[in-house]
Amino acid sequence: MDVVKLQIRCPQSFNGVGLEPDPDWSFSTLLSELDALEKKLNISSSTVPLPLTKVKSREFYGEKGTKRSSNAFVMRVSDEEFEDSESDDEEVYDHDRGLVKASRFQCDEVYLSSSEDETDDQQPCLDVRPYLMNEVGLMESALYELTNAHQLGVKEEIRNAISALETDLTNESEKSSSAHTKVEKYRDARREVERKFDIQYQRRIAEGLDNHLTDVQRDHEFKSQIEERRIRSDAAHEEAKRREKALQEERLRQEKAKAEAEVQAKLKAEEANRIALEAERIAAKEAAEKEAAKASKATTSEVPQMEALGGRNATSSGALIAQPKGSENDKTNKSQSAGNMLRAAESALNLERERMQKLKELKEINQSLRSSLNQDFGSTERHIGRLIRQIRGTKDNVSTKASELVKIFNNPGCPQTISIASFAKKVVSHCESPDNSPFACGYVIVLVTSQFPQAADAVVAELQRACIYTVPKHISYSKSAFESKEAYWKALGFREDDGKIESKKDYLKRLESYMKLYGALVQTEGRQNVHGLKEGWAWLARFLNALPANIYTAVALNAFLQVTGFALYRKYKSQFVKLLNIVLENFLSALRSQEDPELRPIMAEIQSYLEDKKFLEEPEGRTLQGSLLSSVMVPDSDYQAPSYYQQGRNYF
Known part of the structure; x- marks a missing residue:
């Protein structure tokens, strides 16, 4: 076609x-x-x-x-x-x-x-x-047109489908591109925002750091200025104090020299009087001897006369002698009665008299100094009391307080005897405080008395004056010796407040506190401890030999063993165990025989201590906590330090 x-x-x-x-x-x-x-x-x-x-x-x-x-x-x-x-x-x-x-x-x-x-x-x-x-014919044209139209229709549908697919693909591609573009834009926007936030945050951090450094520098400058002013003020104050102290020391030195000169003059006068009296006595004795020699040369005619008068003179003499003899018997009877009342070893009583005499002389000297110097030493005494109250069971604290007390003793502004007497009195009275640490106080006493040995007798004398069981001694009640029970309790050491005698419970608590301090003192193994473990051993032997078994002696013995038993066993071993057996067999048996309900708690404690062998365990608080003390004052090998120890128990 x-x-x-x-x-x-x-x-x-x-x-x-x-x-x-x-x-x-x-x-x-x-x-x-x-x-x-x-x-x-x-x-x-x-x-x-x-x-x-x-x-x-x-x-x-x-x-x-x-x-x-x-x-x-x-x-x-x-x-x-x-x-x-x-x-x-x-x-x-x-x-x-x-x-x-x-x-x-x-x-x-x-x-x-x-x-x-x-x-x-x-x-x-x-x-x-x-x-x-x-x-061509009509049918062929129609057939051709139909065929061509059908092909065109099919192709058109294919083209439409392809076009629709291409359109959808293009739309999806455009949507994807648009979404991708939006995501990129959002990501860029977020990055920009985050960058701005980061810059702003870094700027704020920098500003804050700058402000902080500025404040620190300003504060440092302010503190430096304050410190400089304080240093200048302290320097001026120290200079003024130094000058005033120098003037005061010079004045005190002059007054002290004057007082010592007066005391020396007084002593010399007394010595001169004593020598004069001794010379007069010797002279009188020589004169009497001379007179006796002359009398022996009398004539024989006088002898019969003397013999004739001898009977009457003898009778008279006998009568005269009988009176002193009767007086001596009365004195012996009184001594025997007093001996039955006072139960103590003779050696312990002698040592007590010596310490009390030294304490009396120390107080007399202080009284003389106070009257002659006409000065108040109350601030020094208060400072000593404050230092003693601040004693705690750490090594640094013990060392610091002992050093400060030694400085006070060496202070020329206050006589040493006054500082020693105040220290002895306040350290003994502090043991009654609830926050008292007997081991720490014991170490402070040893550190101080190692440099001032005369203070050791003063401390022990104050302890024995406050508690008779630290001697040890006991006074038994006797109606003939005491006017009333109150007088007897006062002799034992009971306190009287507003005319009322304290209760037995309070007295036993104080008794236990005194015994713990005494036990902590004797068990302290430091240098130059003049009242060390040998004194503790002697106390225990004298106690078991002389003192009776009652509630007072039981509390004293229990407190002493609780604190000192560990140290005594380490040193005396089997000998100490023998003494404990005596306590178990004799002392506890004597307590049981009394059948007193008040004795049951203390008997149970002593028996538990002996049967459980608690003397093998170091008591709580014996070892100090913290850095070691100076090896010069206390050797590391011997240093055992206390911490807080449980206070007095309630036995009722």
Whole structure:
């Protein structure tokens, strides 16, 4: 089948309207246009025969006999004819083969002529070319058109599907690109915000650091200024104190020298008087001897007279002697009665008298100094009391307090005897305090008395004056010796407050406190402890040999063993165990025989101590806590330090 190409031989546009027919016309549209042209030609030229007269409009039906709807008519050329000429544009053509509706146009002035001899002015607008299709039958044309239309429909559907897919793909690509762009923009925005936040945070940190450093520098400068002012003030104050102290020391030195000179003069006067009295006594004795020698040379005539008078003189002499003899018997009886009342070892009583005499002399000297110097030493005594109250069970504390007390003793502003007497009195009274640490106080006493040995006797004397069981001694009640029970209790050491004697419970608590301090003192193994373990051993032996078994002695013995038993066992071993056996067999048996309910708690404690062998365990608080004391004052090997120790027990 040949293919023809129709071209319009008229201009391409007419009055601004394109004359080229739409290449996508449908076949029915073409037929309708052809019918319209035939009608126009028939009307315009009635004399000219109409070769193209058509009786019935051209209609085509589909494969099933239904009338086919008007579709776009597409004019195409054969692929074989234009294979060579249009090979370059084949891909573009295949891509743009979609059906496009054509715009309808009219050619009122164009007509078709049936004659080929017309002039050029009357040449028809459409010229039939030789390459038009050959005339074929109606059925073949219809079949061809149906086939071509079906192919075009299938291709159109394929192109539409491809176009839809391409459109969807393009839309998805655009959406993805848009989303990716938005994500990138959001990420950039977040990075920018974070960068700004980071810069702002770093700026705030830098500002805060700068402000802090400025404040620190300002504070440091302020403190430096305060410190400088304080140093200058302290220096000025110290200088003033130094000058005042120097003046005071000079004045005290002069007054002390004056007082010592007065004391020396007084002692010299007393010594001179004593020597004079001794000389007079010797002279009188010599004179008496001379008189006796002269009397022996008397005449013999006087001897019978003397013998005659001898009976009466002897009688008289006997009567005179009888009175002193009777007095001596009375004194012996009184001594024996007093011996039954006072239970103590003779050696312990002698040592007590010596210490009490030294303490009495110390107080007399202090009284003399106070009266002569006319000065109040209350601040020094209060300072000593404050230091003693601050003693705790740590090594640093013990060392510090002992050093400060030694400085006070060496202070020339206060006589040493006054400091010693105040120290002895206050350290003994402090043991009654609830926060007292007997081991720590014991070590402070040893550290101080190692440099001032005269203070040791003062401390022990104050202890024995406050508690008779530290001697040890006991006073038994006797109606003939004491006017009342209150007098007897006062002799034992009971205190009287507003005319009332303290209770036995309070007295036993104080008794236990005194015994613990005494035990802590004797068990302290430091240098130059003049009242060490040998004194503790002697106390225990004297106690068991002389003192009776009662509630007072039981409390004293239990407190002493609880504190000192560990140290005594370490030194005396089996000998100490023998003494404990005596306590178990004799002392506890004597307590049980009394059948006193008040004795049961203290008997149970002593028995538990002996049976459980608690003397093998170091008592609580014996070892100090903290850094070691100076090895010069207390050797490391011997140093055992106390901490807080349990206070007096309630036995009732």
